[in-house]
Amino acid sequence: MNNPTPKPQSAASGSRTEAFFESLVFGHRAAVLAVLAALLMVLTWQGLQVRPEASFTKMIPGNHEFINNYMDYRQELADLGNVVRIVVESKEGDIFTPEFQEVLKQVTDEVFYVPGVSRDGMKSLWTPNVRWQEVTEEGFVGGAVIPNGYDGSDAMIARLKANVFKSGQVGVLVGNDFQSAIILAPLQDVNPETGQPLDYRELSDFLEQNVRDKYASDNVQIRIVGFAKVIGDLIDGAVQVVLFFVLAVAITFALLWLYSRCLRSTFAVLACSIFAVFCQLGVLNLLGYGINPYSMLVPFLVFAIGVSHGVQIISAVLHNTVKGADKITAARLAFRSLYLAGITALVSDAIGFTTLMVIDIGVIRELAIAASIGVAVIIVTNLVALPIIASYVGVSKGGLAYARANQDKASLVERLFARFARPAQAKAVLAIALVLCGAGAYYSQFMKIGDLDAGAPELRPDSRYNRDNAYLVENYSTSTDVFVVMAQTEAEQCVAYGNLVWMDQLAAHLSNVPGVQKVSSVADVSKFGNFGMNEGSLKWYGLNRNQFITNASVAKAPEGLINAECTMAPVLVFLNDHKAETLDRVVAAMREFNAERAPDSVEFLLAAGNAGIEAATNDVIQQAQIKMLIWVYGVVIALCLLTFRSPRIVLAVVLPLMLTSLLGQALMALMGIGVKVATLPVIALGVGIGVDYGIYIFTKVREALADGKNLIESYAYTLHQTGKAVAFTGVTLAIGVATWAFSPIKFQADMGLLLTFMFLWNMLGALVLVPAIAWLLRIDNLAAKPAVDNSASAPADQRIDAAVQSPVAAKKAETEPA
Structure with missing residues (x-):
């Protein structure tokens, strides 16, 4: 082609906002890239300084009734x-x-x-x-x-x-x-x-x-x-996760090259996504945060989301280059067509992740902050820096030749998924989706809150820690799982006869709860004291109404069974384990005792000990999981509605995500994975990442509908434009996190399994269920009355042709005021 290198029609073919941002980014691309490079270098240096950390107080709910009671007597306990x-x-x-x-x-x-x-x-x-x-x-x-x-x-x-x-x-x-x-x-x-x-x-x-x-x-x-x-042990295992990150990068590199056959594009996407990870860590370090075992998955997610959006950019650049655009024009058109969808998806991700802040547990809140920062960084690295880099490096000859050889061929994704916009196949898909919804709803009701295994469920059952813990449980009478009830009284009244009687009755009540090994309190000390002071006669093994005798019986009570002011005496409940059902039974029995008897002179407060804290954590998670889902879906729905201005499109985007969440909960129930600190964030993260697919697909569907195509033609166009990128992203990310199955940390293996499932199902839902729902809701009718200004969304082929074939008009448009 002998025409001079054209410039894209920023103002003519796009809205004023698009023209402004496009001119800002590409009109000063060298300066913008230099500033971004300097910023990325500084943050990367800061990211290298981040250190693993963990805190006992960050692992427990910050404002739960049990924890507040425990904190009041923390020194004594x-x-x-x-x-x-x-x-x-x-x-x-x-x-x-x-x-x-x-x-x-x-x-x-x-x-x-x-x-x-x-x-x-x-x-x-x-x-x-x-x-x-x-x-x-x-x-x-x-x-x-x-x-x-x-x-x-x-x-x-x-x-x-x-x-x-x-x-x-x-x-x-x-x-x-x-x-x-x-x-x-x-x-x-x-x-x-x-x-x-x-x-x-x-x-x-x-x-x-x-x-x-x-x-x-x-x-x-x-x-x-x-x-x-x-x-x-978790931190030691988490450090090994760096190897899995390297493996994920290697797998992604290989698949990206197979996808594009262009080393320049492959390195550009990987570099921007890896820099996003380091920058996210750098911001965390500047804010004074470290990285704990539970937030180790965030760098993987940031890398995954970065690759997801980077693939969309590179796909658009390849397509535009094949149509005849030079490298600057191809990059500008890719930026113009995808930045709105990309920002919408990333803002949905970020705000969706911040909904984890409703959970009053420090490590989950830090995870939410880290994930939101990572998504914000991706906007800079993959939506701004990557197109600028692409405008310099362009597409290699090998990549261009591969793309041209396949431009007129229907890809495997097109051949497999184009049919699902047709009525017959759409009906079949919707019927299968209803069956899966019913199965998911049935099995998800068996999902449990808390730990479902003895020992430390975060580690493998055969780990050294769990072997050590099993030895202790087998060879000692008092378990390591202790549930502590705090008997609170007036000053100097904790060993009053009447209060000791209540403690003794509580011990008898709790001793009959399945899973309780032993209950101990100062009342037992008093019994033994009376027994000892009366020549070891069993007739005296009991509580004495004479307060002077009772005081003498507890004079040498072991440290920790009475506080200095005698206002609190702990009742120690030793458990077989800290499984969720065991804790639920103990808490229920304790509440039943308080409700039915409610003594005036002593108040039994819940709860301390590692089992009491675990019960409080389970309670917070149980209350927060529904609230979190409502928030994350509320945010996603609001942003999609703001972007597409169509409730029908929002339903088509969100319903597949809801099915994935339901099936994810069913999978957790079937595999014995409890909802706890480690696994609860995965549900929100899966929704946040999954919405990206639907947003990118409907951005292209809306373009085609605005061009007068019907739904079947629009979906075929969408698959040709972005379907391959969506399928590639889903498969690549699933393979990357599937490597976690080999982690020495069990909860990371569980998270890897759940994320693999969600990545694949979200991808399949976007490619299979979205067009079926679009057919059901008659979304093609929106073409007659577009709800938003679609001038910026004219089909990419028309914009490229205009840019390439009309350089004079492009030049004129470039000089017009935005």
């Missing part, structure tokens, strides 16, 4: 909240040997000096706050479990053994088989040496290197459990 348990196990023989006791002493000393350990609450056979007590003819006698002057001799070992039996610590700090002993270490939220929040990864590494690796031997095995260790 220090050893029932964020606690690490180190189990020292003897592989040969029992714990009553000098060699084992020496190791136990050394490990206790080592843990005592771990930064962040609350030393006054630490317990071990070697700490002075673990004592023995017995009744003699002279009354109570007792002392520290480790005898004074202990030297490891046979006599001292014999005394130690007797003291352990008298201490009541068998099954608590000493294994029922006497082959192991526990060191219990409560943790603070702040490292007192640095004044910074406790670094759980650093703590976990310290315990591994200075406790497990240092003291484990052929005769001794070290096991470590607790929230901090779970988080440490």
Whole structure:
């Protein structure tokens, strides 16, 4: 072609807004690209500084009744909240040997000096706050479990053994088989040496290197459990996720090249999407946020969304170039035809992600912030920077030749999906969709809230942590899953006879709940005290109405069962596990007790302990999941309505998303995946990303309808323009997140499975169900009365022809005022 390089008709063929933005971006493209490059470099440098983080308080609801009650008595309940348990196990023989006791002493000393350990609450056979007590003819006698002057001799070992039996610590700090002993270490939220929040990864590494690796031997095995260790293992596993990100990039590179056969376009899309990830991390770092195990999926999502929109841009550039446009014109036309749809989709994504803020859990709110920032960055990197880069690098000869060779051929996507706009196939699709909707509604009712597995469900069942936890559950009487009810009274009244009776009745009530192992409180101490003060007569094993006798019976109550002001006494409920149904039964039984009996002198407050906090988290998630879906769909519907000005188009876009959400919930029920902190955001994220497909499809459908085509012709045109890009994006993203199935972190594998399903189903819904719903709603009638100004949406082929074939008119249009 001998015509001079034309310029596109910014003002003539588009609205004033489009003309303004197009002129702003491409009229000063070198300056814009330089500014963006400098900004991206600064944010990328900041992104490299971001560090993994985790916080106990961010994992729990911020304003739940249970949590508020726990926070009021947090100091008194220090050893029932964020606690690490180190189990020292003897592989040969029992714990009553000098060699084992020496190791136990050394490990206790080592843990005592771990930064962040609350030393006054630490317990071990070697700490002075673990004592023995017995009744003699002279009354109570007792002392520290480790005898004074202990030297490891046979006599001292014999005394130690007797003291352990008298201490009541068998099954608590000493294994029922006497082959192991526990060191219990409560943790603070702040490292007192640095004044910074406790670094759980650093703590976990310290315990591994200075406790497990240092003291484990052929005769001794070290096991470590607790929230901090779970988080440490999660962070270690999350770091490995970087490998999955690299694998996802490699897979995307290969598929992009197969799709375009143009290395320039492939590198441009990948570079912009990867820069979007680093910039998102950079903004987070500037705002003072880190990245925790639960927000590790956000970089994947940002990369995925970036690729999704980048493919649309490159597809449009390829198409425009094949039609004869030069590289600048092709890029400008791609920007003009897609920036409105792209911004609408990305704003829908961002606002949809911010709906997660309704969930009052810190890590989910940070995830919402991170995802929204990432989407905002994509607007700059993939909708602005990518077209400018394309205007410089253009399309390679190989890519252009491949596109020209296939321009008149119906792609596989066109051959497979064009038929679904026809009445017969549309009816069949709608019938299948109704069946799937019914199946999804049926199975989704079995979806559970909370953890459905014992141990740490975030990790694999065969992980070292879960093996350690299983050992502790099997060999100790008191579980690691503790539900704490706080008995609150007037000052100095927590051991009043009447209040102890209520605690005793509550213990009897809860002991009959399935899943409860044992219930303990200061009332049990009083019973034992009365028993001991009366020569061990079983007739005296009970509560005494004489307050002076009761006061004497609890005089040596263990630390933690009464607070200093005697206004609160915890009732400890040891559970078999922290599964959702177990917690639901305990909370229901507790509420039933309060409702039916409602004592005046004591108020039983829920709840503390790791199981109580888990129950509060489940409650928040149960209340928030419906609210979150209402918000995310409300935002998507409002933005689609604002963009297309047609309720029928909005229905066609949103109904497939709703079906995907319903089927996703059914899949969670069938696979035993509970709705919890890790999985709840996936539902909102799936909707946010899925809406992109429908918006891009209806942008092209509306173009064709405005050109006078019927629905069948319009959908065929849409598939030719963007259908291949939609299918490619869905498959590529699904393959990328499917690699998470190999993650050592179970909840990331679960999220990968759910996102893979949602990516594929959203893609299929857009290509199969959208045209069927469009036929049902008679959307082709909109062509006669367009609801919006469609001048900017004239079919791309006509705009390209005008730009390429009429350079004089284009030049004139370029000089006209916008």
